Amino acid sequence: MPHAVLPHPPRWLSAAQLHPRPTETVLDWLFDQGSLTRRLIALSADHFSVSPLLEGWQSLRHDECQALGVAAGSQGWVREVYLRGHDRPWVFARSVAARSALEGSGFDLSLLGSRSLGELLFSDQAFARGPIEVTRYPAAWLPAEVREEQLWGRRSCFVRGDLVVLVAEVYLPALWAEIGGQTHAGNHA
Known part of the structure; x- marks a missing residue:
């Protein structure tokens, strides 16, 4: 399914460009340089899974072509998944x-x-991660069952020679609820 063309595409921002700044917890998750997968595995106490939603050749979005340094409308491999904790979608x-x-x-x-x-990507030392950029991810670009306005998303490029893989991750409400619950539970432990 082609993605909706937005009247105002998202502005991808560095940490220094964020105004107003989100909470420290949100910043920590958005700009963590480590493997999000490993962090989710730890948060879920190994109750982590990946659910593929879509895979195949498509015309890439304009913002993706810019990030990859290819001509607008270029074809690319697109993979969309949920990263799940306790069988709930935590990240798109x-x-x-x-x-x-x-x-x-x-x-x-x-x-x-x-x-x-x-x-x-994190286990292959040949890949180098570029800077992390964040945005309020367009709801129109999310799967219908998790579509919500103003969700935080981040992206970064992983580069190995001429190969560039752009990875975008959108933090879903169930993840923030889990983090809040863990933080809350941790205060009383």
């Missing part, structure tokens, strides 16, 4: 790579299935 993730960079790279995103792309 959308990963894309340009067809021109993927072909001949030896990196086949179609083989991931229910494995975490993030875990693969």
Whole structure:
């Protein structure tokens, strides 16, 4: 399903550009440089899973083409998944790579299935992570069952030679509820 064209595309911002600034907890999750998958596994006490929603060749969105440094309207591999904790969708993730960079790279995103792309990227030392940018992710770009305005999302590019994989992660309300519950429970422990 093609993504809605928005009248005002999102502005992806660095930590320094965020005004007003979110809470320290939100900032910590948005700008953490480590593996989100590993952090979610720990938060869920190993009750973590990946649910693929969509995978295939598509025309990439304008903001994705810009981030990948390819021509507008370029084709790319798109993978959308839920990262789940305790079987609840905690994060919506959308990963894309340009067809021109993927072909001949030896990196086949179609083989991931229910494995975490993030875990693969973090375990391959050849990939370098670029800066993290954040935005209030457009509700129109989210799956219908989690569509909500003003959810925080982040993205960063993972680069290996000519291959660039853009990974965007949108933090869903169930994750913030879990973090709040853990924080709350931790105050009384």
